Amino acid sequence: MSPVLSVQNLTTSFLVDGQWKSVVRNISFDVMPGETLAIVGESGSGKSVTSLSAMGLLPKGQSRTEGKIVLNGRDLLQLSEREMRGVRGNEMAMIFQEPMTSLNPIFTIGRQIAEVLTRHRGMTAEEARAETIRTLEKVRIPNAKGRFDEYPHQFSGGMRQRVMIAMALAARPKLLIADEPTTALDVTIQGQILDLIKQLQEEEGMSVLFITHDMGVVAEIADRTVVMLRGEQVETGPTAEIFHNGREPYTRALLASVPKLGSMEGRALPLRFPRVDMTNGEMTAPTEMRDTVDHRKTPVLEVRNLVTRFPIRGGLFGRITGAVHAVENVSFTVHQGETLSLVGESGCGKSTTGRSLMRLVEPQGGDVQLDGHDVLRLDARGLRGLRRSVQMIFQDPFSSLNPRMTVGQAVAEPFLHHKLGSRAQARDKAADLLERVGLSADMLGRYPHEFSGGQRQRIAIARALSLGPKVIVADESVSALDVSIKAQVCNLLMDLQEEFNLAFLFISHDMAVVERVSHRVAVMYLGEIVEIGPRAALFSNPQHDYTRKLMAAVPVPDPARRGVRRNLAVDDLKSPVRAPDYVPPQRDYREVAPGHFVMVA
Template sequence: MNDMSRQASKQLLSVRNLNVSFRSSDPKGGTVWNRVVKDLSFDVASGKTLAVVGESGSGKSVTSLAITRLLDARKSCVSGEILFQGQSLTAMTDRRMRRLRGSDISMIFQEPMTSLNPVYTIGHQVSETLIEHRGLSAQAAEAETVRLFDRVRIPSARARLKDFPHNFSGGMRQRVLIAMALSCNPKLLIADEPTTALDVTIQAQIIELIKELQDETGMSVLFITHDMGVVAEVADETLVMFRGDAVENGPTGELFANPQKPYTKALLLAVPRLGSMSGIERPMRFPALDKATGEADTPRESPDTVDWENEPFLRVSNLVKRFEIRAGLLRKVTARVHAVENISFELRQGETLALVGESGCGKSTAGQSILRLQEPTAGNVVFEGIDLRSLAADRLRSMRTEIQMVFQDPYASLNPRIRVGDAIAEPIISHGLGDRAFAAARVAELLERVGLSPDMMSRFPHEFSGGQRQRISIARALAVKPKLLVADEAVSALDVSIKAQVVNLLLDLQERLKLAYLFISHDMAVVERISHRVAIMYLGEIVEIGPRAAIFRSPRHPYTRRLLSAVPIPEPSRRHMRRPTSSDEIKSPIRSADYIPPVRGYSEVGPGHFVQDFGSEWSTSF
């Protein structure tokens, strides 16, 4: 046995010279093999956590699928050595590998709704695993499922066995997947982006849960992510990947303190750090780094773009949006979803107001109600002296040239069959702002403005990355020269460095065009970087609103403090800390048909800083 093999045998998992290629067809009908993982080597020690970090397309998820033998052998080619407890996974029979996946190696996938079967109950799906891999009876499997649900902090575990996946929130669905993964007491847990799609408070719960379970069972964890803040919270060792290559590998503390490679420096510089804006009044760009040289520019504070002298040009007063729930033969209203409940705020030209809260709090519905993409139930939306709720359809349509929306998912908001140049030109032509020649020139100008090349206008959306698609969506929103952009989670789905680029773009556009933003987000660290003022929403209501510095420096409402305490901090010294987290799901906004919302009071605790009066239902631990 050579030295490398002896070293590998001391590790729980050892990967040596892993290569993964996928088959595709070239334009002439031949076969081309594209290598997406290149000579990758790493180890995972018993009881330790290795984080594999990199942007989308870096090969990190493909690596995990190669380890678990879940790649389609007809379309992929895997070479190299993968040893688990000294056994070669690549040489193992399919039957033996299936048993190993169910017992010693488990995996948590990124999207729980695609991993759970929507037609079977949660209890059935977890029990099935126990019956198949541990040989338990149906009764014993049900009892063990309840124990597992208790272990992963699912409230009222036994009562929820017969619930379906759609009855659970995203955080609770992820807990179910963790319970399923732990059902056979694995020695290795592979967690593929298990917190990426979750709100910051739910993310904190999942991170703490994995750390607690690892302490209890001694299992090893291969944690795949693109979030360096999460890496600092969970990882003993970190492997950085870029376009299939291992860029840097080492102890997490050393890698954060002294990164050697430009790409690692780029990832760390792009991480929004909560508290980094202390003493800075206006929004500030993220540092831009050249990945080839490692040279970073000095981020600058944005100039004062806000028109503080004149009156706000948008006033939202007592806005309400409720959705009726009907049942029975006569479709009688039996309940209502109180999505937005009596919210008020103002916005000035050149200002960014961030609307912040967890999924289901009503922030996106509020943004859509302002544009009347959702018809408000009550309240007033006054833009430049005009009440948008009183406008007829044709007048409202023309007013939408003044207010535009950038949606969260650029995949869904761009028609895959329409070239991006035509998609950007469409609002110019449909609103009668110019002919096709004018529109073509305007599209070229807009693409340059958002950092893309004019010759890209002939391409289709699938030919662009996620960050580029979001830039195209911003260009389309700017096509009609709006004064206000409603950005609905516009950077939430992006990798950390791409997120930094898009935030910088939004700040540049605000500086040049004096745009106002209603920035809807659950990412507190990004909100701190981009906003002038912040409004915190919970269950359809604004519980705290004020200047950004006041909200982050001196939060007064318990829910605001909960959001801020849940943000992962890119500081490896926190790796072994345990933070108190709640297992509670966000309460339901569904109320009975005769429910009358209470009248809320607000106290001004500082200049422009208002906090909703709260009672005993908000415990200090919340």
């Protein structure tokens, strides 16, 4: 049996400062008919460049591709650009990581898919419309006929990704290249997309080249796996063999860094990740945190009946026509030295909750007591004082760090702004904090662009610590990081929590990481907490349907689950938009175990 795609000695280089610099070196692999091959590696490993080389989508003149890329017997590197246009979409198609930037915002989604059919399969407009609707139904978009004439912005992230898959499948290619197609999606949407790709592969008999850094996804979807590191292929083999008997140190280190849902069974306290040397694969055993929480003391943060709504205006005079009920009657406490995780899908209100208690957005009601401050009644001067007690770590450190300031200036700025000492003292403080977060003091003069994503997140953590806060709100602070960097940053946060007795409000959609780092967990849905309790109780005995749905959707790094279907319902998160006169129902909670409460339906 001949491979659908055969890549032999692929080397891809880019022109940098007049010199050719190779970023992918001597990569070879085959994708057989009906097979899924995963290319896995961290950011900068060259996996996406490999797929773009195969598609012929790298910039002409600035890139050079050598070797052989043979698709169905034809060497793609010998084809003209006109011939490649006939191959793309027709014989092989690609799903990109970010559907919003891949879909044209000024055309309806129906028109964008129909264009593939009229161009590659010579259909009339009427035939293309009927086939597009059939394809949309195939990728499980509800009311496909009615949504044909809608625009990309009218679809959720998960539905936009389904549109991208429909577009890729429209001309029935023999090879589908999926480049990180689930990375930006919530865990339940990710589960749906993985199920969909498996099902469509069976129905269409396609081969799939799946590019990802998520080892859980690899275990569930791939027949064989290629592991890449810094542009080179370090290991190739059947997925089960790679997972159970990985020969290369980097492969073993990568797998050791992956959090596995259920691995915390029988443990009451958060557990650090193994400390792994990614070059030689050596690792130290994970250690449990000390119990730093004293529940007899007054909580450092108390939130009672918090309400945050955003008005929607419309009509000629800009009248209020409705409101987004982002946070509705939310209550919880956090003690010194404790981590409370807020989990839920995009749009559930968890980030707005964090911003509301810091007054980065203004709540409409409730009561927030933070380290003795009555937060919602503070004036501007009082709010400045509040910043010393609570700091925030944002998801994207690059956009939260000023590119014109050195990291030393960025870390020292809060210290100087609050007049806590001289410039010399601020510099010493910044140097000490950089050392505490695993960087060195001689990096003070560098700028944010000179650091990797993981290092920038460490700088953001150092800046958050500069005022000696009691509470840190970590808003998706590890979700954009590679798996090994994610493990390192989580370990750092737990080390700092022990050292400074910090309280964390850890906002995340990653259930496996949440299970590892939390003392307690609150699950949010449509602006409300539907379940809250000690981490061990909530994960071992989830009571609410939505909590169970979140857990069922988490990819598990176990190749034995290959072929498992979650059969998650294909539905978007319901809208939190309500009419101006809407009165929320009174909610009741049932205590199912000590401290474990679930909303009564």
